[in-house]
Amino acid sequence: MDHQYDIIVIGSGPGGYVSAIRAAQLGKKVALVEKYAGLGGTCTNVGCIPAKALLDSSEHFHQAKTEFTVHGIETGDLKLNFNQFIARKKEVIAQNNAGLNFLMRKNKITLYQGHGSFKDSHTLNVGTEKGDQLTLKATDFIIATGSKPASLAGIAIDKKRIITSTEAMDLPALPKSMIIIGGGVIGIELASMFARLGTQITIIEYADSILPTMDRELGKTLQKSLSKLNIVFKLNHRVQQVVNQGDSVSVSFLDEKQQLRTETAAYCLMAVGRKPYTAGLNLEKAGINTDQAGRIIVNDQLQTNQPNIYAVGDVIAGPMLAHKAEEDGKYVAERICGEAGHLDYSLIPGVVYTWPEVASVGKTEEQLKSEGKQYNVGKFPFLASGRARASRDLDGFAKVLVDPTYGEILGVHIIGARAADLIAHATLGIRHEITAAAMNEMVYPHPTFSEVLKEAYLLATGQPSINY
Known part of the structure; x- marks a missing residue:
């Protein structure tokens, strides 16, 4: 051969x-x-x-x-x-x-x-x-x-009680409780999945926000939405030790006041990256x-x-x-x-498949501020969308960041229904340097979730919205 x-x-x-x-x-x-x-x-x-x-x-x-x-x-x-x-x-x-x-x-x-x-x-x-x-x-x-999957120093993943996303998606039974270490994409997605089914979820995150690498407004809004599922968020917490206790697991961590605390759950999911x-x-x-x-x-x-x-x-x-x-x-x-x-x-969008979904492409507000770059903001809520009201998907917004001189789209950040699909539209605009005004002038089918972007583009050009 x-x-x-x-x-x-x-x-x-x-x-x-x-x-x-x-x-x-x-x-x-x-x-x-x-x-x-x-x-x-x-x-x-x-x-x-x-x-x-x-x-x-x-x-x-x-x-x-x-x-x-x-x-x-x-x-x-x-x-x-x-x-x-x-x-x-x-x-x-x-x-x-x-x-x-x-x-x-x-x-x-x-x-x-x-x-x-x-x-x-x-x-x-x-x-x-x-x-x-x-x-x-x-x-x-x-x-x-x-x-x-990666872990934290000194914490061994045993794939029994201290697990990764691989084991979490193939558990033999629905767990009553789970501690998730890491508030990034993997941890948040699996937290929302298990919480919907009735598992008591606690998320321990070292940073002061979930989804810390995305636009900060996205993380804050998603946390508020996911709190409706009774997910407990412990931000600014540093994990010290995780111990398999046979039929449960204990997690020790320093809280925001540097006090040592310990909590137990059926499983501990390590979601600190790859x-x-x-x-x-x-x-x-x-x-x-x-x-x-x-x-x-x-x-x-x-x-x-x-x-x-x-x-x-x-x-x-x-x-x-x-x-x-x-x-x-x-x-x-x-x-x-x-x-x-x-x-x-720079044209690779990031997506979080919770509900509401989260999607982002281009620069965040935090990045633009750190670069000292001027920008206009156009932000439109799903609450004002006729399509969102019809389906009761009212959480979230579309936010467009635009260069004030030329109208170039610098970044688009969406949290809401079908954000994962809508972000491709924004990526196309940035890729071909279509201005926010031109993106607004496109004909959008009505009623659709895509209209939240249309209105955000309009607001970013300094014009008042016609729907809100």
Whole structure:
């Protein structure tokens, strides 16, 4: 069998499978090496996709429990079948795995299941579960091995009571209580999911706001909304110790007054971010350099210090987002194939899939203030949207930050219904330097949630809203 390829991609997550498919479309002979049985990496199997499946299911349950009677729908004795709740998530994963396998066959990409490790900069060894050792060679390599959950110093994740998002989405039964360490995207999404089902959630966050990297108004508004689910927020708290007590877990932390406190719960979910996963790749044998955080160092073309080896997604610097990895993968495949490609990290939106959803692209107010840059604000509440009133999705707002001289859109921040979908509209505006006035002049269908953006653009130009 011929084991010589133009490109070998290591890792089948969003960065890996997109780069493999794009390179194959451009005529390259491509192999994809994946350690696990299912394609799709963290995103498809234990991250983005299953999390959204569970979030949607939990929102349906919550709506049935709290909102249906307002609409004249009587459900009677409402119950949660937790086994089916988890089973549906697994069905979604299987469907996505099957879809990716189809795409590999369609694009004539050779798939190897096993752990890849470099022998040198042109040779990769692949160890299979059967103990076989294959040797593959390629002109170019793309490393797309993603990331793993991180923890705090001195706190070991045992995957039993001290868990990560991976275990949290596959628990055997609905927990009565959970302490979540970290108020970022992962912690907040899983907090909202479990809280909707009835789990008592406590979030411990070191910063003074949830979603601390996003526009501060978003975090404050979301915290107010999620408090309706009886989620307890402990901000400005520093975790000191987490101990598995058998049938529960205890968490010790310093509060905002530096007093040591301890609380117990059924589980402790560590949601303090993720770290690059390069274990076992033998990067040193390929001569590849990494930084102190373990990330692979690349140039602006995503090349490592070995010109024929590229890296994409979570293993390099930048936001650890599936859509960022996809853009990395497409860009690298096109560069290798002699095309120009396009990559702009400033245009990568961030999304939190709670309800209301949160989405952001461009500069935050805090960033603009720190840069000393002048800006106008246009802010419009969902409460004033006819579409939002019809669906009772009244929490949140759309906020547009605009350059006062030229009308350039500097940033857009949305919390509200379908914010995850609306942000693409704003990203397009920033990408093509469409002014706020021109964005307002577009014809928006009525009634839709998108009209909150239309009104925000109008207000940012200094004109009064016609709907509020």
